[in-house]
Amino acid sequence: MPEKTTVYKPVNLLKAARSRQKHLLALLQALVEIESPTDEKAAVDRCVDFTAKAATTLGARIRRHRSRTAGDILEARFDPPSVRHSAKPILLLGHLDTVWPLGTLAHMPYRLHKGRVWGPGTLDMKAGVAMALTALDILRSHGLQTRPVILLLVSDEETGSHASRALTEKIARRCESVYVLEPAQGLEGAYKTARKGIANYRVHVTGVAAHSGVSFEQGHSAIAELARQVAVIEGCTNLKRGITVNVGTIQGGTRSNVVAAEAWAEVDVRFPRAADFPALDRRIRSLRVQDKHCVLKVEGGLNRPPMERTPATIALYRRAEAAASALGLGLNEAATGGGSDGNFTSALGVPTLDGMGAVGEGAHARHESVVHKHLAPRTALLAAMLGG
Numbered sequence: 001m002p003e004k005t006t007v008y009k010p011v012n013l014l015k016a017a018r019s020r021q022k023h024l025l026a027l028l029q030a031l032v033e034i035e036s037p038t039d040e041k042a043a044v045d046r047c048v049d050f051t052a053k054a055a056t057t058l059g060a061r062i063r064r065h066r067s068r069t070a071g072d073i074l075e076a077r078f079d080p081p082s083v084r085h086s087a088k089p090i091l092l093l094g095h096l097d098t099v100w101p102l103g104t105l106a107h108m109p110y111r112l113h114k115g116r117v118w119g120p121g122t123l124d125m126k127a128g129v130a131m132a133l134t135a136l137d138i139l140r141s142h143g144l145q146t147r148p149v150i151l152l153l154v155s156d157e158e159t160g161s162h163a164s165r166a167l168t169e170k171i172a173r174r175c176e177s178v179y180v181l182e183p184a185q186g187l188e189g190a191y192k193t194a195r196k197g198i199a200n201y202r203v204h205v206t207g208v209a210a211h212s213g214v215s216f217e218q219g220h221s222a223i224a225e226l227a228r229q230v231a232v233i234e235g236c237t238n239l240k241r242g243i244t245v246n247v248g249t250i251q252g253g254t255r256s257n258v259v260a261a262e263a264w265a266e267v268d269v270r271f272p273r274a275a276d277f278p279a280l281d282r283r284i285r286s287l288r289v290q291d292k293h294c295v296l297k298v299e300g301g302l303n304r305p306p307m308e309r310t311p312a313t314i315a316l317y318r319r320a321e322a323a324a325s326a327l328g329l330g331l332n333e334a335a336t337g338g339g340s341d342g343n344f345t346s347a348l349g350v351p352t353l354d355g356m357g358a359v360g361e362g363a364h365a366r367h368e369s370v371v372h373k374h375l376a377p378r379t380a381l382l383a384a385m386l387g388g
Contacts, residue, residue: 017134035120041070051096067155078140078145091179096155099364116360124364125357177352180352197343210258220291222262224260224291236284252264305347308346
C-alpha cells in the first residue's frame with residue numbers, strides 16, 4: 001500500500017530519499033560487485049538478471065531483448081494503476097556495461113571512504129541505475145507517479161551502442177521525453193544540455209617493403225606517408241568552432257631495418273553541431289597520398305550525432321532547475337565533449353536531458369567515485385522530475 005503522503009511536496013521526496021539511502025547503497029554495492037565489462041556477455045547478463053529482479057519487485061513489467069553480439073538489453077515498464085495507457089511514457093535511459101575487466105574488484109573494491117563510494121562502475125553508471133530504481137520506489141510508495149516510465153538499460157554503451165542503438169531509438173520515438181542516467185558534470189553536479197557528436201575513422205596506408213640498408217630507395221614507407229597524413233588530419237581541428245580531431249593511436253611496420261609496408265591510425269572527431277559533420281567527413285575521406293606508390297584507405301564514419309542545446313531540452317532543464325530549487329538544491333547546466341545514448345534520442349527530436357545520475361569524478365579511472373552526500377538529494381530530484 002502507498003504511504004499516506006497525499007500531497008506532493010519536495011520535502012517529502014527528500015525525506016523519502018534519505019530514508020532509503022541504506023537500501024540505495026546496498027543496491028549500488030550489489031550492482032558494482034556484479035562486474036559487467038562490455039565484452040563479457042555472460043557477466044553483463046548476470047547484471048541484467050539482478051536488475052530485472054530488482055525492478056520486478058517494484059511492479060515493473062520486464063521485457064528482455066536478447067542479443068548475440070552483446071549483453072541482453074533490459075526494458076522495464078512502470079505503469080501506475082490510475083494512468084491512461086495512451087499517455088506517453090518518460091524514458092529513463094542508461095547502461096549496465098562498464099569499461100572495467102573482470103577481476104578489477106580484487107584491487108579496486110567497492111567501499112565507503114572519506115565521503116565517497118568507490119569502485120569500478122560506481123559513477124559510470126551503476127549509481128544512476130540505483131538512483132532510478134530508488135526514485136521509482138519513492139513514487140510508487142507515495143502514489144505520485146502520474147505517467148508510465150520505461151527504464152531502458154543497454155549493455156554496449158561503452159563501445160558505441162552498435163547492438164542497442166536501433167532499439168533505443170525505437171522506444172524513444174514513443175516517449176514524451178528522455179532522462180539520461182549518466183553522471184552529472186563535474187563535482188558541481190551540472191545537468192548536461194549539450195554533447196558533442198562523435199565520428200571515428202581508421203586511416204590505413206599500404207606502402208612498399210624493402211631492406212632499409214640494402215635497397216632503401218626501392219621502398220616506399222607506409223609510416224612516412226601516414227605521418228604526412230596525420231598533419232593534414234589534425235589540421236581539421238577548429239577550436240573556435242569547438243571541433244577537435246585527434247589521432248589517438250598509430251601502428252605500423254615490422255622491424256627497424258624494414259621500410260614499412262603497412263601503417264594505420266585511429267582518429268577521433270568531435271563536433272558540437274550536426275551541420276559541422278558533412279564537411280569534416282568529406283575532408284577526411286578526401287585524403288590523398290603524396291607518395292604515389294602508396295595506397296590509402298579510410299574506413300569508419302559517424303558514431304553519435306551531437307546532442308544540441310535545443311529549446312525542448314532547455315525547457316526540461318528549466319523544470320529541473322525549479323524542482324532543484326524547491327528541494328533546496330542548486331543546479332547548473334553544462335555542455336560536454338563526451339557522448340552518450342542521449343545523443344541518439346536528442347537527434348530524433350525527442351526532448352532529452354542528460355547527466356541526471358550521480359555526482360562524482362574519475363569515470364574510467366582508478367579514482368572513480370561517487371560523492372555520498374549528493375545521492376539522496378539527487379535521487380529526490382530525479383523523483384520530482386518523474387512525478388511532477
